Amino acid sequence: MLAVRVLLAIALLSMLFVLARRYLLPAIAHLLDKVDGDLQHQTEKQRLKLASHLAHLLPAVVLISSAEQFFQYWPAFRSAVHLALWIYFYCFAGLAFAALINFATTIYSAVDRQSNVPYLGLAQVLKLLDFIVVSILILSTLLGKSPVYLLSGLGALTAVLLLVFKDTILGLVASIQLATNKMVATGDWIEMPKYGADGAVIEVALTTVKVQNWDNTITTIPTYALISDSFKNWRGMQQSGGRRIKRAIKIDIHSIGFLDEAEKQQLMQHTVLQPFLITEIAKELLQQPHLTNLKLFRCYAKWMLQHNPHINQNMTLMVRQLESNEVGLPLEIYCFSADKVWANYEQIQAEIFETLFATLPLFTLSTFQRLGGRQEL
Structure with missing residues (x-):
């Protein structure tokens, strides 16, 4: 009689597996297709795994509920079957939850590529908790303890x-x-x-x-x-609105001096400086009796930055002197590039300093440079 009941249980289990694979698995897969929409290709592997694990739960649930009727006269065998079915159920429930986490992670990573949430770490934490819970449930079932x-x-x-x-x-x-x-x-x-x-x-x-x-x-x-x-x-x-440019030009202190009228008139002859020298700020500076070439150059550098379309005018912008040292007087350019792309940022920064280095001699200024190259003793 027991053998007949076992054969019936096996037949029922086989039938449930066939039904689950033929009807339930495609139904779940179709439902998951609706969930991920346009991401079907990216989530195909995770979707099939999740559907497969969920389909395995139906036979376990049906047999757990019907094992009492099948083996009511064989309590020892019934207990063993119950034990095996519950372990089977816990395993596939845990696998289904882990597959669901992988499925959700794949969708989230595809939808929100610029996410500030470390979702992979959170997914691994959830899978670790899933493993712990399933392990405790299986151990408690095997030992018959809560x-x-x-x-x-x-x-x-x-x-x-x-x-x-x-x-x-x-x-x-x-x-x-x-x-x-x-x-x-x-x-x-x-x-x-x-x-x-x-x-x-x-x-x-x-x-x-x-x-x-x-x-x-x-x-x-x-x-x-x-x-x-x-x-x-x-x-x-x-x-933010920009990437910082912070670099200093080391001015040779011996080249700093007052501008006389002849030097002021000579500056007006340089076409590259004329757009700056015709401004009201420059005119007021040129009328000062004791104007230094460094002050005029500093104002020119600031004016140039203020009229540079690649510089963010809403962020800090200044040209300042740092403490003098053994390599001269550092004149620091402090501003923010509106373009934060690395290559473009370097291009903007290079163009600014190329222009400043090229115009330094027009103000009778020179940079500090250690002896070498074209210099002679």
Whole structure:
């Protein structure tokens, strides 16, 4: 009689599997097609896995509910079947939840490519919790104990678990802090000299962060290092209105002097300076009896920046003197480029300083340069 019931159970299980694979799996897959819309090609693998795991749950649910009637006269065998079916159910429920996380992660990464949320790390945290919950449920089923009882007994293993899962626990805490405080996300440009990282973040996972450096090498940083150590994130610059230009021209102090009338008239002959010299500010400066060539050049440099279409006029802009030292008097250009693209930024900065260096001699100024090259003793 038992053999007949077992054969009937196997037949029912086989029939349920066939029905699930033929009807339920395509139905779930079709439903998931509606969820991800235009991303079907990108999520095909995750979608099929999720549908397959969900389809496996139906036979387990039906057999768990009907095992009591099938094997009511064989309690020992019924208990063994119940045990196997519950373990089967927990395993595929856990796999289905993990597949759902992968499915959602793929959709999110495709829809929001500029996300500031480290979703890979959060996904790994959820999958780790999924694994822990399923493991506890399976152990409690095998031992015939409540999951609460097992959790209370984990206290004795805390030290061992902390040692074994040290990196995972540190990564988990770091991932939560990174996500909560929005410290770093995929696409951010970060600098971390301690690990030789200087480039764009391409992946924020549970235990590691991958950075693609500007030479296309990949640097892997422990996630918790972003919490315990310092690093520079250039996201603020990328989200602001400009990228800073901060560079000084070292003026030879011996070339600084007062301009006489002849030198002022000579300046007017240079066509490159005429747009500046005809302004009201320049006219007022030229009327001053003790005007230095450095002051006039400083005002010219500021005027040039103010009329440069590539400079953000709504951010800090100034030309200032720094403390003189053994290499002359530094005259610092401080402004912000409106274009933040690296190549364009370097081009704008180069053009500004090429113009300033070229016009320095017109003001009878010279830069400090160590002896060498074309200079002679």
